[in-house]
Amino acid sequence: xxxxxxxxxxxxxxxxxxxxxxxxxxxxxxxxxxxxxxxxxxxxxxxxxxxxxxxxxxxxxxxxxxxxxxxxxxxxxxxxxxxxxxxxxxxxxxxxxxxxxxxxxxxxxxxxxxxxxxxxxxxxxxxxxxxxxxxxxxxxxxxxxxxxxxxxxxxxxxxxxxxxxxxxxxxxxxxxxxxxxxxxxxxxxxxxxxxxxxxxxxxxxxxxxxxxxxxxxxxxxxxxxxxxxxxxxxxxxxxxxxxxxxxxxxxxxxxxxxxxxxxxxxxx
Numbered sequence: 001x002x003x004x005x006x007x008x009x010x011x012x013x014x015x016x017x018x019x020x021x022x023x024x025x026x027x028x029x030x031x032x033x034x035x036x037x038x039x040x041x042x043x044x045x046x047x048x049x050x051x052x053x054x055x056x057x058x059x060x061x062x063x064x065x066x067x068x069x070x071x072x073x074x075x076x077x078x079x080x081x082x083x084x085x086x087x088x089x090x091x092x093x094x095x096x097x098x099x100x101x102x103x104x105x106x107x108x109x110x111x112x113x114x115x116x117x118x119x120x121x122x123x124x125x126x127x128x129x130x131x132x133x134x135x136x137x138x139x140x141x142x143x144x145x146x147x148x149x150x151x152x153x154x155x156x157x158x159x160x161x162x163x164x165x166x167x168x169x170x171x172x173x174x175x176x177x178x179x180x181x182x183x184x185x186x187x188x189x190x191x192x193x194x195x196x197x198x199x200x201x202x203x204x205x206x207x208x209x210x211x212x213x214x215x216x217x218x219x220x221x222x223x224x225x226x227x228x229x230x231x232x233x234x235x236x237x238x239x240x241x242x243x244x245x246x247x248x249x250x251x252x253x254x255x256x257x258x259x260x261x262x263x264x265x266x267x268x
Contacts, residue, residue: 007214009042009043009214010042011044011267012197012227013047013260015050015055016048017255018237021255026061030258030261033258033264033265034264035063037264037268043210044062045070046058046062047069047201048073049072049073051071051117051123052069052078053122055069067079072153074191075093076090076094077092077203086120090120092200094152094191095192096151096193097150098147098151098190101190102143102147105156106143109158111160112157113127113128113158114146114156115154116147116154117152117155118139122137122138123155124139125139125146126140152191152192153191154189157187158186162186166186170188179195197217197223201217212232215230216235217230217231217233218260219237220239225244225247228247228248229247233249235250236248236250237254238251238257238259239254
């Protein structure tokens, strides 16, 4: 039975570490729970640090062909529509000039790999990333060509560094003209200043006419903190660190316990 319009919820779901294990697997329990919530009539919105091309296969696996997705940590908001030539249209794209931050970072991390997103296509990068980490077409270019135009996303991959080192580096360099998120490995995403999953989700909420008190968000990473605080019901995965858990209203099970499925079933 579909939920009455006034009772519709916007349910924002992180992907990696929430719907998918770090090996990229989704259990039947999670798949079925997402489907059940969507079939009830609620607005299910995938919200990820992933680029659009890496999110589309997840949406397809879940049978999500209409609605909204928040990509690239909020820099790209997409409306899915199977009647369109590509099945989607970018409704909101926020970009920034990557030259200042890349110029600073290359002196601190000269051996790191750098990449910028080409929306809907792939990435331009200084050298190839490990197999399977980035989707789409990969074009290797000199670092200077990465800032030939404004971009939605910059990725810094430094296998010899640590997440702690990235946080220290941001503080040391004073990167106050971008929003950054450090992954669970030695990986950093840079986005336009002030942009996060939360800023994009608020725009989606307004467009879908869902009331603020009917918002739910589930995530496990530092790039989910703003989203969890934004939602009326912010839920951290059980394996999330203390910062993420502290931003949430409640904590569900871990990825191994199908924590996302546990939470989604509570919405039915």
